[in-house]
Amino acid sequence: MEESLDYSDQVVADDSDTPWFQDPARSKPFTLFKTVDLDFVEECYCTALFPWSDQSLGALWYGEKDKELQDGPWIQMISDWSGALAIGTLDSLLVIPLSASRPRKGLSVSVPKQEQNTPVIAVGWALPFEAPLEPLIVFSAGSIIYILNPVKGEIIGHLRGHGGPITSIVIHPTHPYLFCTTSRDFTTRIYDLTLSPQQGPDNPCWPPSKVSSLGGAPHGLQASEPEGMGVGRCVSVLCGGPSGGHEAAVLSAAFHPTHPLIATCGLDRAVKIWNFSASPSNGLAREDKPLFSSSRIHKARVISVSWLSTDTLITHSAPALMRRRGRKDDIYYEDGTMTIFRWIAFDRFFPAGQEIGRVLRGCSSVHCHCPLFL
Numbered sequence: 481m482e483e484s485l486d487y488s489d490q491v492v493a494d495d496s497d498t499p500w501f502q503d504p505a506r507s508k509p510f511t512l513f514k515t516v517d518l519d520f521v522e523e524c525y526c527t528a529l530f531p532w533s534d535q536s537l538g539a540l541w542y543g544e545k546d547k548e549l550q551d552g553p554w555i556q557m558i559s560d561w562s563g564a565l566a567i568g569t570l571d572s573l574l575v576i577p578l579s580a581s582r583p584r585k586g587l588s589v590s591v592p593k594q595e596q597n598t599p600v601i602a603v604g605w606a607l608p609f610e611a612p613l614e615p616l617i618v619f620s621a622g623s624i625i626y627i628l629n630p631v632k633g634e635i636i637g638h639l640r641g642h643g644g645p646i647t648s649i650v651i652h653p654t655h656p657y658l659f660c661t662t663s664r665d666f667t668t669r670i671y672d673l674t675l676s677p678q679q680g681p682d683n684p685c686w687p688p689s690k691v692s693s694l695g696g697a698p699h700g701l702q703a704s705e706p707e708g709m710g711v712g713r714c715v716s717v718l719c720g721g722p723s724g725g726h727e728a729a730v731l732s733a734a735f736h737p738t739h740p741l742i743a744t745c746g747l748d749r750a751v752k753i754w755n756f757s758a759s760p761s762n763g764l765a766r767e768d769k770p771l772f773s774s775s776r777i778h779k780a781r782v783i784s785v786s787w788l789s790t791d792t793l794i795t796h797s798a799p800a801l802m803r804r805r806g807r808k809d810d811i812y813y814e815d816g817t818m819t820i821f822r823w824i825a826f827d828r829f830f831p832a833g834q835e836i837g838r839v840l841r842g843c844s845s846v847h848c849h850c851p852l853f854l
Contacts, residue, residue: 514578514579516565516576516578518567518574521567521569521574522569522570523569523570523599524567524568524569525568525569525570525599525600525601526567526568526600526601526602526603527565527566527567527568527603528565528566528603528604528605528617529563529564529565529566530561530562530563530564530565530605530615531605531651532558532605532607533558533562534554534555534558536558537549537550537554539653539654540607540612540654540655540656541609541654541655542654545612549612549613553613554612554613557612557613557615561577561615562579563577563578563579564576564577564578564630565577565578566603566605566617566619567603568599568600568601568602568603568619569599569600570597570598570599570600571590571591571597571598571599571600571621572588572589572590572591572600573588573589573591573600573603573617573619573626573628574586574587574588575587575588575589575617575628575630587630587633589628589633589634589635591621591626592638598621598622599621600619600620600621601620601621601645601646601647602619602620602646602647602648602649602661603617603618603619603620603649604617604618604619604649604650604651604659605617605618605651605656606618606627606651606656606657606659606673607656607657608657608673608674608711609655609657609673609674610674614629614631615630615631616628616629616630616636616673617630618649618651618659619649620646620649620661622645622646623640623641623642623643623644623645623646623663623665624638624639624640625638625639625640625641625646625649625661625671625708625712626638627639627673627710627711627712635710636710636711637677637708637709637710637711637712638708638709638710639671639677639707639708639712639713639714640705640707640708641669641707641714642661642663642665642667642669643663643665643667644663644664644665644666644729645663645664646661646662646663647662647663647664647729647730647731647732648661648662648731648732648733649661650662650732650733650734650735652735653735653737654737654738657672657673657674658670658671658672658673658735658758659671659673660733660735660742662729662730662731662732662733662744662746663729663730664729664730665720665729666719666720666721666725666726666727666728666729666730666746667717667718667719667720667725667726667730668717668718668730668733668742668744668754669714669716669717669718670714670715670716670717670718670742670756670758671712671713671714671715672712672713672715672758673711673712675711675712675713675715676710676711676712676713677706677707677708677709677710677711677712677713678706678707678713678714678764679706679707680706683763683764683766684763684764684766714764715757715758715764715765716756716757716758716764716765716766716767717764717765717766717767718742718744718754718756718767718768718770719766719767719768721768723768723769724768724769724770724773725752725768725769725770726744726746726747726748726750726752727748727750728746728747728748729746729747730744730745730746730747731745731746731747731781731782731783731784732744732745732746732782732783732784732785733745733785734785734786734787734793735787736787736790737787738790739790739830740755740756740757740758741753741754741755741756741771742754742756743785743786743787743793744785745782745783745784745785745795746781746782747781748775748781749775749777749778749779749780749781749782749797750773750774750775750782751772751773751774751775751777751778751782751785751793751795752770752772752773752774753770753771753772753773753823754767754770754771755767755771755829771825771829772823772825777795777819777821778795778797778817778819779797779800779802779814779817780797780798780799780800780802780814780816781797781798781800782795782796782797783796783797783798783816784796788820790826791822791823791824791826791827792820792821792822792823793820793821793822793823794818794819794820795818795819795821796816796817796818796819797816797817797818797819798816799813799814799815799816800813800814800816801813801814802814
């Protein structure tokens, strides 16, 4: 006996329906938590919500601070800052408490005079290892990085190094005293908040010279002037250029949650995965060859990259105007895309149960459409 199928319960998608984000009358796939009115601000350029909770302590610093903070100080700090929102505007950074346990006034910090009329484009929350109960806010204006202590309400450090405007700031997920900045100078720089700025160049030597190079930002190095003041030091630079780095502005980055890896993406349509060193004993580490590079994942600039698991990433690109068959008079609109892909070479560089090699280098088999390996 044949069983008849009942199609009455099936839902058929209607391609003509307007997406929820274009129709205010349609239900949203999220619940609105709070609306912040900023009538006194003309434009907002970036935001960062306080990222930690009561359960975060076990994952930070591999649990090294559990015994020291688990009895109450950590919970109190989370209660004080939970829901705090950092907002980058023109010439200033705003810190607004949204759901703190005790009343706390908002904070507005202006960037120094030399950077006025410059928007705060990137911002992130960090935690110093020695004082984890005093969160810090790292933000940028132009090519300068500022470190704000919101507890004291003052800027405690500033750092220079990039040769172009900074496009993003990313905090390490398990070691939040490490952060990286991406820039329009084609480079990514990794900083350590437990160290003080270099007051002179600490660059590698370029043979046959036996003294530190003074190549500066264009070569992914430090120049002769002091790096800054207060806290923070650049410990690693992921260089741009035809040897394997990005050949246009770097727009975003993502630290690997468990391994010394960082993924970057940029205006050159490329996604790259790098090994990095954050050891201050080795001086400034300079890397110009990624372990993986591909410009064939997306057709337009890649705006963001994130790790979904140990070897799986998600990236998304912007919409763009494209030419058909290279003709200038035949242009069409290409939608932005989101791609999930697996980096199959992860196990080759990090085999299970074995020590990580001191030197990791990519090869042509893990690079796609990179000039160095064509």
